[in-house]
Amino acid sequence: MTTMGERVRKKRKELGFTQEDLSGPNFSHAVISLIERDRANPSLKTLEYIAEKLNVNVNYLLYGQEKQIDLSNDITSKLAIIPSLLKLTKFKEAKKAIHEINEESVNTDQLGEYIKLKGDIEVGLGNYSEAVSHYKNALIYTTLLNIETLIEVYTKISDCFINLKDYQLAIENAQQGLLLFRFYQSKVNPFTKLQLYYNLSLSYCRISEFKKGLQSISTAFAYMEETHCYYFQNLFYMLEGLAYLYTSKFKEGIKSTLMAIKHMEKSNSTELIGCYTNLGILYREIRDYKKSLVNLEKSLELSIMHNNSWNLLNTNLEIALTYFLIGDYKSSEIICQKQLENTNNRSELFVKITLLLAFIKFKSDSNEEALELVIEAEKLSKAIGGYGLLSKVFILKSKIFNAQGNHQEAINALNTALNNCKGDSYDNLSFFLE
Structure with missing residues (x-):
């Protein structure tokens, strides 16, 4: 009969895991090595952690009495190993494993989970559009008998749309999940509901619907108090x-x-x-x-x-x-110049720093230098599609032209600024308007 260490090692190698893959937050791969050589007596908590990663029962590790998973024939077993690979961030291996499953051989009652796992894999790989497509297909095969899975899929779709910066669709899917939760809340994990509230709150804030965001946050806090779940x-x-x-x-x-x-x-x-x-x-x-x-x-x-x-x-x-x-x-100028010299990323942040340095030059009566920087900021804004900053660009241009006595150019620049003004709530460059 095999020892516990031998069973851990055998199962680990079957799955293609390393000892590092099995290590946990409180024990290293060296501990796994000792366990496999039967030179350590792990606690039950450690064994439960290892068993979950290996997708086996603790009794199998302890006594070898549980039937082992037959990875070659059983669809259920093949599907069960995918979450373990995902937990270990082995997304490419998970994709390979799921591709080895013939979709036609998957039972109808397993099809929803099978397709959802495809979505989970694409999320791990950062392919959020592909993940959404899989999740939407998973919804077709997931019934109200699997309400927790159904709500989980809506949560994941909402997550994907947040990553895709499509916050309106993120809101719609979060709301759909919360609507289902309202009728079936006794069957669903409260952590999922808080995830939905967070997605909803975040998405509202991303589209500047801050009052709605604050309402969702307030509702989430009330739910935390009700359930004593502070996720x-x-x-x-x-x-x-x-x-x-x-x-x-x-x-x-x-x-x-x-x-x-x-x-x-x-x-x-x-x-x-x-x-x-x-x-x-x-x-x-x-x-x-x-x-x-x-x-x-x-x-x-x-x-x-x-x-x-x-x-x-x-x-x-x-x-x-x-x-x-x-x-x-002086201190502000030094920081700005250092960042512009050391940064290659021509982002909106880079434009803002350029504008701030231009404003410093303007305040120091160095109008020619200020104008050169503003023109550079204008070019960069248009190149990166940062049109929200153009109002600041032309406001500063107007100030500089006015200081130089070019009043018509100042008026033209001010009119252009007004045409580009979006009227955002908070703006860290709002002092440009003063």
Whole structure:
């Protein structure tokens, strides 16, 4: 009879997993090696973790009494191994495994799950449009008898549309999932409902429907209290703080963002970067520039730690803006010039930094340099499709032309600015209008 270690090793090799693949949050691949050589006596919790990844029962690992999965013949077994591969982020292997299954041999009652797994694989590969197509097909074969799967599919479709930046469709699918939840909530995991509320809230905020976003967030918090399930609580607080920023409720935004930081501070996650950035902006809006810089510096430190180039550029922009509003043009100028010299990414952030540097030059009576930078910002905005920034470009152009005595050009630029103005709620370059 085989030992437990031999059964772990045999099953791991059958699935093509490495020892690293089986390692967990509290034990390394070295522990797996000891277990396989029967030189360690793992706890039941560790065995449950390993068994789940290997898609076997704990009793099989302990006693070898459970029937092993026959990967060569059984469709159910073949389908069951796909989630294990997905958990290990082996998406290409999962795609290969599912392609080896003849779709015609899949039973009708398994077809919905089979197609949903195809969608899950495409999500893992970042192919969100293909994933949506699979998920929509999965809906056809998923009945109300499998309500949890049905709601899960709507949640995943909503996730995909968020990644595709089609927030209206993300809202529609989240609402569909919540509608089903209303009638079958006793059968569905509350975590799923909170995921739907989060998708709904986030999507509303992305299309500047901040009041609706705040309503969804408030409903989610009430549901958390009702169920004592606080999944996504930190992200809801973070999103609430952002929504308050864009609705100019800065003190409420500070309170929410501080709560978000409190709930995620120990995790050192990348979301903390955004929290500290938002907090710095919120303090700047109430003119507490000292706290603004303190929190923006924390965001910068985390951006460097995580090697996150977008957040690094964004945080430097916000720090430069804070120095500018304090009146410390020199510090702001140094930051802007350094970022423009060291950044190849010609994004909207790059345009904003170019505009800020142009404004500094304008404030310092260096109008020719300011005009050159504004013209460059205009070219970049049009090249990247950043037409939302063109109103700022032409407002600054108008100011420069007016300072040079070119009044007709100033009027023309101002008219162009008005034609491009979108009237967004919060705007970190709003001082251009002053």
